[in-house]
Amino acid sequence: MITEEISVWLRSVTGCDPDAVELAGDASTNSFFRVQAGDRRLVLLISSDPDRLSPHIHMNRFFTHLGLPVAGILKADDRLGVLLMEDLGDRQLWQATAGERDELYHDAVSLLIKLQRGAGPYRAIVVTEAGPYRPPVLGRNRLLWELEFFATHYVAGLMKVDPDGVRAELPGLLDKIRLDPLAYCHRDYHSRNIMLKDGSLHLIDLQDARWGHPLYDLASLLSDSYVDLDTGLVSVCKEQFYEATAGLWSGRDDFDRQFDYVAVQRNIKALGTFAAQARMRGKIEYLGFVPRTRHLLESRLRRPELESLRSALAAAGFFSHAGPPSAVW
Secondary structure, X not given: XXXXXXXXXXXXXXXXXXXXXXXXXXXXXXXXXXXXXXXXXXXXXXXXXXXXXXXXXXXXXXXXXXXXXXOOEEXXXXXXXXXXXXXXXXXXXXXXXXXXXXXXXXXXXXXXXXXXXXXXXXXXXXXXXXXXXXXXXXXXXXXXXXXXXXXXXHHHHHOOOOOHHHHXXXXXXXXXXXXXXXXXXXXXXXXXXXEEEOOEEEEOOOOOOEEEOOOHHHHHHHOOOOOOOOHHHXXXXXXXXXXXXXXXXXXXXHHHHHHHHHXXXXXXXXXXXXXXXXXXHOOHHHHHHHHHHHHHHHHHOOXXXXXXXXXXXXXXXXXXXXXXXXXXX
């Protein structure tokens, strides 16, 4: 909601009385508005928690410093929790045509490589034009919390079955994920957070960027709940990233194993988010992404070392569960 105080601020920044139309914010708890101010089209972000505006600003400055394409910030107000920035349009990577897709995904992988190389090795504090900032770490505790979120909201909440058998197997997955060294991650790098403007990619939703597994963003991109990708394109993109990061792995088998482990964690996390969005916020449209995500997850659980987790999910009825009718929500 645009309050009168925010309206006054908008008029002072734009020099006019702009029109504003609310935009869909995907899973975000923030509010977004498209603002037409004269001949300029901008986007207004209103943070649900003004104290969390700072990461938006720091990460925008950090990504800009690294030469990554993001929306320019026109003005921000910490007290009001508002941010006015460049409008990148409405077209997202998942909407790319078949003829565009190969080149665009190659570009998306190149941006990941640029992010990790530019950020360099782990350090507790990064310095941006907005000052020093301490990025969070996507470590074992956070990854386990995300897995247990799935057990709570998807297995118990959506499927209505006892989650204890599944929950008992979740730490074993994390035992296989190697969290050293850490690399800088966008943290939510999928086809709905990559915009297409004038034929080029631009990154949004930067506020949760943090240190994490070097393959976390790649797994988000190539094991994406929102789009079906050709297996050949996935293989080419993985090879591109492997060649750029080969020094981190003992060989291609090690790289492929780590990719699958991280992709499994990422897909489980996504399923928990979809269930929670439906149960807690009434956004039942997220349940439409469950079948694709479940298929991606099942394909990677075929690894022998993941058999115990696959068996626990099967015993809970995960692979055959059709989901409730939308009226339940």
